Amino acid sequence: MMLSTYFNADRISSFRSRILIALPVMLSIMVGSCKKTTLNTGNPATLQVFNALDEEVALRANLSGNHPIQYSTAQLMYNKFYLPNNNVFYIQSFPQPFSVYSETDTLPKDNPVLDIDLDLEKGKVYSLFLHGNKTNAAYTLISDQLPTPVAGDSVTFIRFANFSTGQVMSANLKGEPYGSLIQNLAFKSVSAFIPVKADMSVTDHEIEIRDQTSGTLIATYITYGLNRNSPYWSSPSMWLYKINTLVLTGKPGGSGSDMQMIYQMPHWW
The missing domain is CATH 2.60.40 (Immunoglobulin-like)
Structure with missing residues (x-):
């Protein structure tokens, strides 16, 4: 079932490796795209x-x-x-x-x-x-009504978008109560932006997406490089003082490209 998808260590390791390999490329492209906005x-x-x-x-x-x-x-x-x-x-x-x-x-x-x-x-x-x-x-x-990050307020703003066919989801940080970030988000719905702590008292957050009814774990996402405490830190951070949407995609019970997974959609360019 869905749990087996995410507790397969080899698949988790492979996916995280691909994210870490792609991270420098994404950062360089995003920084480059910031420069081109002045042309508009x-x-x-x-x-x-x-x-x-x-x-x-x-x-x-x-x-x-x-x-x-x-x-x-x-x-x-x-x-x-x-x-x-x-x-x-x-x-x-x-x-x-x-x-x-x-x-x-x-x-x-x-x-x-x-x-x-x-x-x-x-x-x-x-x-x-x-x-x-x-x-x-x-x-x-x-x-979009994008929040304005304030220098000195060590937070990251995250919202959730549910485009996993027919799924109703909740979201929480690992170790916190189910639904502590989002209690109930229907299919084809987008939440408000949520300020999440990103100061030096924390490292990378692990976010858990669950079936809202059963509490079954659907997917996890780690905010790699959240701040300087993170072993994956690089500058500029993709999270600190930044605004992102985490998009749940795929289908319940899906496999391959249709497996339920979370993807980052940054709102900085």
Whole structure:
């Protein structure tokens, strides 16, 4: 059942190794993407997109409103993996046509996985979660109210997004009561941002995601490099004074790319 997925030491070790290997790359890309924001003028809307589709579908984004899509210039959004250079869009047109195509569908006859018009407002920040599957894709659009980290307040802001098909979840820090962070988060729901302690009295937090009804452990996530106490510390931190969403994806009882897992979606670029 679901517990066996997460108590297999080899799988946990493999997943953590991949995260640690990818960490320097993610940091360098995120820092680089911070520099490019200065090129965006006119107070655009900022759209962050997370591809949570099942069955490991990578997507190409088309904002032109025209068909066929120009694959050579369309941003590639990997499945359940977030990079600001790939997943952040600066929107100047309102409303904004937004369609996504499967990476494998490259012919003019191919139809988009999803084709929508986004009703955004200039200067605002949005999160767009794509979920479902290639033949039955859906979306959830959130207008974000991002908290403002204050220097000297050693916290990290975390919220939770539940895009695990049919799942109702709770969240807690390891060793604390079930539901102490989030008591009840339904499928296709996003929580408020929660300030979590990140001062030198703690190291890396281990966050436990559980089935809300049974308390069964679904997934865990560790905030590697939380602060200078962490053996994985590097500068800039991905957590200290930062804002992140942790996205639960997959299906109950799923395997492979559809196994229930948590992924980080940073709100700093």
